[in-house]
Amino acid sequence: MIKQVMTDERVQAGLAFIEADHDRAIEEQKEIVLVEAPTFHEENRAADYARRLTELGLVDVHIDPFGNVLGRRPGKGQGPVVLLEAHLDTVFPFGTNVTPVEKDGRTYAPGICDDTRGLAANLSVIRALDHAGIETQGDIIFAGTTREEGMGGMSGMRDLLQSHPEIAATISIDGAGVDSIVYQATGIRNYSVTYQGPGGHAYGAFGLPSPIHAAARAVTLLGDIRPPATPKTTFTVSLIEGGHQIHAIAQQAVFKINMRSDDGAELDRFEAMAIAAFEQGAALENARWGREEVTVSYEKILDVPAGTQPADSVIVQAAWQATEALGITPRLSAGGCTNTNMPVSMGIPAVALGRGGKEGGIHSLGEWFDPTGTYRCPQKSFLLLIALAGLHGVTQPLIAPRVQA
Numbered sequence: 203m204i205k206q207v208m209t210d211e212r213v214q215a216g217l218a219f220i221e222a223d224h225d226r227a228i229e230e231q232k233e234i235v236l237v238e239a240p241t242f243h244e245e246n247r248a249a250d251y252a253r254r255l256t257e258l259g260l261v262d263v264h265i266d267p268f269g270n271v272l273g274r275r276p277g278k279g280q281g282p283v284v285l286l287e288a289h290l291d292t293v294f295p296f297g298t299n300v301t302p303v304e305k306d307g308r309t310y311a312p313g314i315c316d317d318t319r320g321l322a323a324n325l326s327v328i329r330a331l332d333h334a335g336i337e338t339q340g341d342i343i344f345a346g347t348t349r350e351e352g353m354g355g356m357s358g359m360r361d362l363l364q365s366h367p368e369i370a371a372t373i374s375i376d377g378a379g380v381d382s383i384v385y386q387a388t389g390i391r392n393y394s395v396t397y398q399g400p401g402g403h404a405y406g407a408f409g410l411p412s413p414i415h416a417a418a419r420a421v422t423l424l425g426d427i428r429p430p431a432t433p434k435t436t437f438t439v440s441l442i443e444g445g446h447q448i449h450a451i452a453q454q455a456v457f458k459i460n461m462r463s464d465d466g467a468e469l470d471r472f473e474a475m476a477i478a479a480f481e482q483g484a485a486l487e488n489a490r491w492g493r494e495e496v497t498v499s500y501e502k503i504l505d506v507p508a509g510t511q512p513a514d515s516v517i518v519q520a521a522w523q524a525t526e527a528l529g530i531t532p533r534l535s536a537g538g539c540t541n542t543n544m545p546v547s548m549g550i551p552a553v554a555l556g557r558g559g560k561e562g563g564i565h566s567l568g569e570w571f572d573p574t575g576t577y578r579c580p581q582k583s584f585l586l587l588i589a590l591a592g593l594h595g596v597t598q599p600l601i602a603p604r605v606q607a
């Protein structure tokens with residue numbers, strides 16, 4: 203499917219253009235990284251990206267009610283609408299020094315890769331499509347999405363897809379490497395669990411059940427659960443706090459737990475066991491002292507759906523071939539927590555492809571990027587977009603339209 207696209211002269215010209223456009227894309231990456239965009243506060247970067255999409259001639263460029271930036275490159279009609287996106291947000295708070303520093307062939311700046319590189323690479327794809335005069339059958343939507351990281355839980359992508367039911371396939375640019383293809387969706391559930399009791403003097407009120415002891419009992423029960431290795435299912439109690447005074451029986455203890463699974467049903471099963479453990483912690487503590495005075499409450503604070511699609515599905519195979527066509531050995535990632543979770547859980551064909559280049563220190567102040575050969579990331583997106591949307595008059599779209607216009 204990719205081979206036929208590759209035989210077209212315009213496609214070859216577009217690929218050559220992207221290689222020649224490398225330095226410009228890197229410069230844009232260093233400009234975009236300066237526009238700070240902590241998760242839930244992406245407004246400035248969204249405005250900056252909207253301006254760039256407008257300058258590149260996309261139509262209907264706008265910031266949607268969810269903060270996402272979208273622009274459309276119209277196709278010839280009757281084709282599938284395909285999305286190419288990267289996320290706007292970074293894990294760094296306002297005030298972080300994000301000025302790029304060059305050292306030993308690397309560019310250091312918090313957020314320089316994740317996902318600024320994806321945003322910049324996608325701009326290069328737009329220029330190449332125009333430079334080469336590519337006419338696709340379906341429309342292509344280019345987007346910068348909000349709330350991918352942390353407690354954002356990929357909700358920007360969810361909102362974008364729910365408000366655009368016409369999108370028939372998605373490509374996300376995120377993650378390291380030029381070879382990686384993420385096609386599975388590892389689900390996430392986070393809970394905050396709170397134990398409360400009357401509290402009292404450590405000596406004088408001895409005999410009262412303790413919220414800290416109850417939390418510890420629950421954590422011990424959780425720690426003994428053995429989830430299956432396949433589908434990979436994981437958990438950790440990642441935060442814990444409680445008490446206010448060393449000479450007091452605590453009034454409160456809180457812990458937070460992160461649970462993940464490559465399979466939604468398995469995640470449901472684990473979640474049910476975890477909730478039983480939350481409750482049992484309080485029950486055991488109260489039983490120990492013979493007093494029903496510790497209570498437990500819990501709240502689901504993040505829910506990212508799981509999902510999967512066959513490794514031999516059209517989009518995964520096309521991504522594989524596009525990667526190979528550029529002389530790279532593709533690598534199918536096991537699991538994945540990317541914006542691709544949302545389309546995959548909704549049954550929309552989707553892949554997340556690596557940003558290219560070399561990178562390290564992701565999510566740390568020491569984040570760095572080595573751009574050597576990174577133009578192959580936008581080249582791959584370029585090929586895959588054309589194949590999915592169809593090259594007008596040359597190849598049929600690989601994906602069917604989701605909603606007939």
Ligand SMILES: [Zn+2]
Nearest residue numbers: 316317376377
């Ligand atoms: Zn990312």
